[in-house]
Each structure stands twice: as C-alpha cells, then as structure tokens.
Amino acid sequence: MDFLPFTRPSLDEQTIAEVSDVLRSGWITSGPKVQAFEAQLATLMGGRVVRSLNSGTAALEIALRLIDIQPGDEVITTPLSWVATANVIVLAGATPVFVDIDPVTRNIDLDLIEAAITARTRAIIAVDLAGLPVDRDRLYAIANQHQLRVIEDAAQSFGASWGGRAIGSFGDLVAFSFHANKNITTGEGGCLVLPDASLTGLCEKLRLQGVVRLPDGSMEVDVAGGKFNLTDIAAAIGLGQLRHLDGFTARRRELARHYFAHFDRSLGCELPPENFTDSNWHMFQVVLPLERMGITRGEFIARMKAHNMGIGVHYPPIHLFQLYRNLGFGAGRFPHAERVGAGIATLPLFPAMSEADVERVCGACAEVLSEVVQ
C-alpha cells in the first residue's frame, strides 16, 4: 500500500502544460495570467475587487494596513488557528486578544466576543477552521453593533459558503490562501477580497513597494509598500485549479460523508459537525480521547504511520507558543482551545483519495485506538 498523506494537491497535465507555456513565454512574473486569475476570482466573489498576493499571510498583513491598525489597537481572534493569524497582529504592533473556541465547531465562540471588546478594540479576525464557516450573520451583527472591522481569515474556506452565498462574495475584508495544502493552490499564494473599490489603489500600492505608475511613464511612491505580488507561473497553476473548484469541493464532501459512515464512534473520538452545505471540508479532524488513551497523540501518529498514513496536527494553540507566553498568555486561559488543540488529529482527506482510502484510515484508527482506549 502506498503512503497516504493527510493531503496532496491535484494538478492536472493541462495545468502543467500551461505553466510550461508561461515559462517559455518570456514573462514569468505578474502579468496576463495574474490578470486573468484575478478576473476569475472576482467573478467567484460576486464581482467584488480581488487582488492576488504571494501568500495568505500577505493578504492578512495588507488587510490590517488597509484598515490602519496601529500600535495600541486590539484585534480579537481565535487561539486555534495557524500561527499566521495572530502573528500578523503582532507584526502590525497591535495587541492580539484571544477568545476561546466553541468546542463543537472549533471556531471562535461568538458568545464570548462581546466580553472581550474594549475601547481599544478595532477589528475581529475570524477563522473558518477546516473550512467550516464562522456564523457570518452573528459575526457581522456583533461587529456592526460595536463598529468593528472584520477580517475573514478564510485561508481554509475557499469554495465554502454561508447561507447559499460563497465565502468572499460578501462581508468586509476576506483573505484566502493558495498554499500547497489549501483546497485550491498556486504552490504559494493568496488573495484579498476588498469590501469596496475605493481601497483598490492602496491595496495595489501595499502589494508592490508603494509604487504608482503615472500616465507619462514616470512613477511615484507615497507609502511604504511590501513585496507581495503573485507570479504568472503561480497564477497559471491557480487558473488550472479553478477549473476543478466545484469538483474538488463536491469530492471532499463525499469523502467526508464516507468518514462519518465508516468511522467507529465507539472509539471515543469527537467528530466534526456533519455540515455538507457550507463547509468545503478543507480537513477532516477528530479530537482523540487523550484522557482515556494509554498513549500520547505523538504515539498515535507514529502508530498510524506504521499503517502507512500521515496524520496532521492543526493546530497547537497559538497562545501557548513562547512568543505569546512572552506577551503574557499562558496555560489555563482558553480551556477549550487547549483541550482541542492537545487532542486534535487531521485524518487524510484530499480529492484524489478513494472511498477505499477512507475505509483504510477508519480501519487503522479502529485498530490503533481499540488497543489503547479504556
């Protein structure tokens, strides 16, 4: 049996040929492929302005600059995410304010946000963990009532929806990632959806050194931008991926259903919510019954590896990293995020998997856990 990783990108031969065409074209950095990619993204986002970037992290950093987050400002977010979500707040000189998760959805607990709002709170960064969207109606009701900006860290929820509307097609600032492990990839890359066209010029300046090109051929710089543009090589990959977006999402949902049909619920694991309408099933994650297991999560992962399959950890709670301990956070502050973060395990799920692969994972989990769970 081949090794089954927890994820693997699906790149077709046509895409590989189109990337080769770019490499032969004489123009490999941002150019016509980036423009075509952004046009297709804008269509998917209901006609909103979308600007491609070289990472999802860049999209979050630019979003924070577009809303002028300053030192002293507080930004509310979840402790259970990829560390990029909070690092960008620290990099902006602002203060991350974590709010514990809802242990069922594993996303930020919307019931706890209002208690965390102070006079310094400026924004909320909401994360759709594993592609399960945060309740957008409640999120925006809270934000509007307290006049807060929202940055949707939708790195994992490209192709997901809320109330029948695509994530990114509505709301405030929406950041996507096209990292190799995400549902749609450009190798590395990302994009930012803007709430209105008035921010387009500043977004483009922040993307590339602050440069504005003037009609007479000269240039001007009035803001210190970064270096965040996507290459045409990457955009060609993205265009090839978009052709499969609906197919990828549908396939992930089918495989997730298959997990629910075959995963032995008597093993004591907590399964994710059975959502087949909104979620894009970026990941299928279970929480291991650590307190009833005779082995650690690391040992569980090692035993699954002996069955020739890869298990991921997404994510260690952010507030327990040294950087965040140095900022005053520590164990005990966010008990749900700490418990879920300690026990969470990402099982293999990607579009090229077969039903038999899912059954193989379920069988291996049952074999490993039945030996060690009391």
Ligand SMILES: *Cc1c(COP(=O)(O)O)cnc(C)c1O
């Ligand atoms: C992947 C990811 C990011 C960062 O995206 P990059 O493209 O790797 O910079 C940010 N937030 C979340 C929730 C992610 O999953």
